[in-house]
Amino acid sequence: MSSLLTREARIIWVRRIKGFWEEFRRNRIGLAGLFLLFIFVFMAVLAPWLTPYDPLAVNRVADGFALPQWVTILPQYQDLATSRTTSIYWEPKEESDFIQQFGYNVRMNFKAETTETVTFEFTYTYHNPQKTPPNAFFCDFGWEAEVKDLSFLIKVIIEGPDGNTTLIWIPAASWQAVSTGESVHVDSTNWELLKRLGLELGVENLARKIFYEEGDYNFILQIKFKPKTKGAECNLRFTETTFVSLGHVHGILGCDSRGCDVWSQLVYGARISLIIGITAAMLSTSIGILVGIAAGYIGGVVDETLMRIVDVLLCLPLLPLLLALVALFGKSVFYIVLFVAIFGWQGLSRVIRSSILSLREQSFIECAKASGAGRFYIMTKHLLPNILPVAFASLVLSVPSAILFEASLSFLGFGDPRSPTWGKMLQLAFGSGGFSHLAWWWILPPGLAITFLCLAFVFMGHAVDEVVNPRLRRRR
Numbered sequence: 001m002s003s004l005l006t007r008e009a010r011i012i013w014v015r016r017i018k019g020f021w022e023e024f025r026r027n028r029i030g031l032a033g034l035f036l037l038f039i040f041v042f043m044a045v046l047a048p049w050l051t052p053y054d055p056l057a058v059n060r061v062a063d064g065f066a067l068p069q070w071v072t073i074l075p076q077y078q079d080l081a082t083s084r085t086t087s088i089y090w091e092p093k094e095e096s097d098f099i100q101q102f103g104y105n106v107r108m109n110f111k112a113e114t115t116e117t118v119t120f121e122f123t124y125t126y127h128n129p130q131k132t133p134p135n136a137f138f139c140d141f142g143w144e145a146e147v148k149d150l151s152f153l154i155k156v157i158i159e160g161p162d163g164n165t166t167l168i169w170i171p172a173a174s175w176q177a178v179s180t181g182e183s184v185h186v187d188s189t190n191w192e193l194l195k196r197l198g199l200e201l202g203v204e205n206l207a208r209k210i211f212y213e214e215g216d217y218n219f220i221l222q223i224k225f226k227p228k229t230k231g232a233e234c235n236l237r238f239t240e241t242t243f244v245s246l247g248h249v250h251g252i253l254g255c256d257s258r259g260c261d262v263w264s265q266l267v268y269g270a271r272i273s274l275i276i277g278i279t280a281a282m283l284s285t286s287i288g289i290l291v292g293i294a295a296g297y298i299g300g301v302v303d304e305t306l307m308r309i310v311d312v313l314l315c316l317p318l319l320p321l322l323l324a325l326v327a328l329f330g331k332s333v334f335y336i337v338l339f340v341a342i343f344g345w346q347g348l349s350r351v352i353r354s355s356i357l358s359l360r361e362q363s364f365i366e367c368a369k370a371s372g373a374g375r376f377y378i379m380t381k382h383l384l385p386n387i388l389p390v391a392f393a394s395l396v397l398s399v400p401s402a403i404l405f406e407a408s409l410s411f412l413g414f415g416d417p418r419s420p421t422w423g424k425m426l427q428l429a430f431g432s433g434g435f436s437h438l439a440w441w442w443i444l445p446p447g448l449a450i451t452f453l454c455l456a457f458v459f460m461g462h463a464v465d466e467v468v469n470p471r472l473r474r475r476r
Contacts, residue, residue, distance in 0.1 A: 023467040030463025036456035040449075044271040051264035055420035060259035062250035063135045065434075068441050069249045081130040083247040087240060090122035090221050104240035112150060112227035122221040126243065133208040134245045136259075137188045139168065141241040144181035149232035151175040152225050156186070158210055159218040166197070166210050175226065211245070219243070254441040257432035262425075266445050269422040273403050273453055276337055280402035283341030285348060285395040289387065292352025293379050297360050307353070310346045318343055319408060326414045333416045336409060340402045348394045352387050359386055389468030397461035400454035407450050422446035 024030050043050065053059050062083045071077045090106050092099050099120070100107040106122065143154060153176070156169040169186050186193070188206040199206060211217065221241075225234055246259060253262040295306040322339050329335045359365065360383070368378050409415050410423025411430070425446040429435060434442045 020467055024463055027463040027466060029459045030466075033456040033459025033461075033463065036452055037460065040270045040274060040453050040456070043267050044274050047267045047271060050267050051261065053261045053264040055260075055265040055268040056418065058258055058260060060136075060138070060246065061261050062255045062259050063246045063248055064255065064257045064259050065437050065439050065442075066246075066248055066250045066255040066259065068254040069251055072249055077249070079131045080248040081132065081134075081245075082249055084129075084245045086126060086243045086245075088124045088126070088219055088243055090124055090238070090241070093121045093123060096120065106221075106236075106238040108223070108234070108236040108238075110150075110225050110234045110236065112225065112230060112232040114230060115227050117224055117226045120223045120225075122223075124219040124221075126217045126219055128211050128214055128217055128245070130211070130245070130247075131214050132248060133211050133213070134247070135205060135207055136246045137207050137211075137244060138246075139186040139241065139243045140184065142181065142183040142239040144237045145176065146179045146235040147177065147233070149229045150225055150227040150234055151177040152223065152234055152236065154238075155220075155222040155224075157220040157222060159220060160210065161213065161215040161217065165220075166206075168193070168210075207245075253445055254439075256425075256428060256439075256442050257434065257437075262442050262445065265420050265425050266422070266449060268420040269425065269446065269449065270453070272333065272419050272421045273406065273450070276333060276340075276406045277399040277403040277453075277457070280337045280340040280344065281395050281398040283337070284344035284398060284402075285391055287341065288345035288348030288394070289352060289384070289391050291345065291349040293356055293383055293387070295349065296353040296356025297379055297383060298375065303353075306349070310349055313343060314346050316343070319405070322405065322409060323412065323414055326409060331414055331416050333419050336406055336416065337402075340405050344398060344401060348391065348398070351390060351394070355387050355390065356383055359383055393461055393465040393468055396457055396464050399457040399461075403450065403454055422450050 053061065067077065067080065069082060072080055087104055089104055090101075098108050098110045100109070108120070110118070112118070139156070141156075145152060153174060154169075154171060155167060157165050157167050159165045168188075169184060171182070188210075191201045194201050194204070194206060197206065199209070219241075221238070223236065223238075225232075251261055251263050253266060256262055256265075291306050291310070295303040321343070322336075325339050326335060365378060365382060368382055373381075406415065406421065407423035407426070410421045411427045413427055415421055415424050415427070417424075423446075426443065429439065429442050
């Protein structure tokens with residue numbers, strides 16, 4: 001018998017869902033909201049495949065404030081280039097038995113025959129195709145050395161088309177006399193490098209000074225050995241050298257002030273917004289249902305106490321209170337969801353209470369009481385199913401509020417620093433000069449994403465409200 005009832009219950013629920021969908025799909029506004037929500041869910045689920053960059057890491061993929069790549073279709077931006085990565089293949093100026101080439105790696109087994117200083121040079125011709133000089137570049141390589149009775153010095157030099165040379169790297173300790181190694185990252189914006197070259201930080205640009213025009217540039221790797229005795233030895237391994245010229249344009253939505261990809265931040269932000277919005281809405285709706293049913297059905301002292309609590313919470317300034325609580329407990333997504341849920345159920349509880357006050361006087365409730373049903377059974381089996389449609393509509397409509405509160409907290413600097421959110425993007429844009437640079441590709445996308453995601457739930461909420469509330473159904 002119980003299995004038969006379960007089967008009948010399933011059939012009833014299937015019919016209800018089908019009936020709900022039939023009503024919902026006739027609402028064009030609701031379908032538009034569902035379509036928008038599908039787009040954001042698609043972004044959230046496929047985020048690792050839609051973008052290759054970690055939104056929390058500082059990955060300099062292009063110049064700071066780089067424009068979206070598609071702007072190059074406009075005549076005024078056609079000379080702007082994308083970032084270019086080059087693996088340098090060092091070629092020795094002179095052949096030597098000491099030199100061994102392994103792909104992009106260089107190995108030298110030097111053995112001194114005299115005590116005179118010996119210099120070896122490797123070159124690589126780099127063609128700079130950019131008519132507009134880059135604002136920044138960086139160069140990565142590494143080296144290891146095992147020495148015996150000698151000192152050595154490594155330099156990396158760039159020679160321009162006019163013959164002028166710029167020393168872009170030399171070890172901090174200059175001449176090395178011990179077995180050691182180092183991983184090197186040369187950044188053209190590094191203030192120590194600019195200071196050593198006599199350039200003024202923030203005024204002179206090293207990348208523009210070196211790559212001032214389109215043409216061929218010679219990269220020179222210079223290695224000097226200074227033996228202390230005859231027979232001195234050095235086993236030197238120089239790993240692959242990678243040179244990156246940061247472009248002025250990049251990807252779908254360009255870069256922020258740090259040169260990080262904006263598109264990856266936008267895509268991953270959909271995950272956090274959906275999680276916060278839906279989770280907080282579900283928690284607040286659950287609290288509202290519980291309080292509304294308890295206050296409406298039990299009544300008396302319980303009703304009076306719960307409604308006075310609702311009155312007090314409704315009078316509190318929510319945003320300042322959330323700021324204080326997040327500052328006190330910590331900037332975490334968990335706390336943001338919890339606090340938004342705690343202070344977001346008051347309106348729903350009043351609506352449900354009023355519905356329960358009407359339902360408890362109905363004949364089916366009196367029949368349940370006469371049959372010996374307890375309060376908990378009546379509330380869960382008879383009252384709860386009757387207010388679920390209203391609660392579901394409220395659930396959908398409360399998601400935008402949670403999303404907006406999280407965005408507000410993040411914009412004010414109280415968001416979770418470990419989570420890529422749209423509010424955090426706007427906060428970084430505001431604090432890093434995005435507004436003063438008019439970086440619309442960094443400012444507009446997160447703002448529009450917040451707007452359209454909230455709009456999706458608002459559209460769906462109104463459509464659901466029309467379906468579950470007969471008074472709002474349109475005549476057809």
